[in-house]
Amino acid sequence: MSPLVISAWSATSPFGVGADPFRAGLEAGRSAVEPVDRETHPGPFEQAALVPEFTAARYVGKKGTRTMDRVTALAVTTVGGLVKDLTDELAAHPEQTGLVLGTGSGSVQSIMDFTRDSLVGERPYHVDPARFPNTVMNRAAGQGAIWHRIKGPNTTVAGGTLTGLLALSYAVRLLRGGHCGRVLCGAAEEYSTQRAWLEWHGRAEEERDTPLGEGSAVFLVESAEAAEAAGRTALAAIGAVRFRACAEPEGAATARRTLADCVRGALDAAGVGPENVRAVLPLAGGGPLATQEAAAVRDALGEARPRWTRLRDLVGDTSAAATSLQLAAALAESGDRGLAPGEAALITGVDRDGMVGCAVLTGAGARR
Known part of the structure; x- marks a missing residue:
């Protein structure tokens, strides 16, 4: 069976729109966290990492975007950055391309604003019906497919900070x-x-x-044979994606042990030894779970000394998009030719609900 590979990717991040700004910001180690405009974004946080000057009208187009919410615009923009190189294939066989998009709860702002309008209006039904579609969780995935004429399976996945890894796992099963x-x-x-x-x-x-x-990252996943036939470089093979649940979500020590076991299982499934792991990209949230996440990875890797990239320090807590952006960072660091044979990158995450997960990406010829 031909291994599954990632052969292209796109990102919309606080560094800017597109893979190149993301790669440049990452290479520079530049923090995108800045003070927020308190009039535009009142709330508990004085700083945030926002996609600069981003609007649906600017990046998706003025036509048909009057009621498009921000998370949908981010998704449609990012998918668009990827499909621009797939135009011929999409036109020929649109039903052969699927879209799996992860989200938190869809757009929390859209849900709350629409609910508020139904409560404060003269009548509960005095709401803008054009904005109702924004309140459903699969709005972004649906619009991503409609705008870019993708007619294959369309799936929305929600799973906290591990959402990106869950979406990747679902994509693997579809293929x-x-x-x-x-x-x-x-x-x-x-x-x-x-x-x-x-x-x-x-x-x-x-x-x-x-x-x-905030942000978005999207990847093209296909078989190594399909990538080669299309003339695309296999940037990384998907060695394994694994998940486990902690018996005691509040116990940091339990999270450490559970994630360490999860990483060992993924490395074994991918046929990768700890010494082959060149890069680790942890979720690295705050508090005890972050400490235990790092400890768990070191427990699993033993004496190996990979490079650590803590993306959250640069772009803030991107919640549902976090592990997808970690995957994008692993690809960005590997350059245009991707991971070399014999190299592996490890992406990890610990969610506060007790779920842990990881993904192992390898060089296209690294599996044994």
């Missing part, structure tokens, strides 16, 4: 099951005052200093 020939998968998250307050109240005290961020 292995023969449901389509290629999948665009990733995740998107917006910044809003409503999300800021929800995050503030949901965090532990020691995590409240971490500013919020």
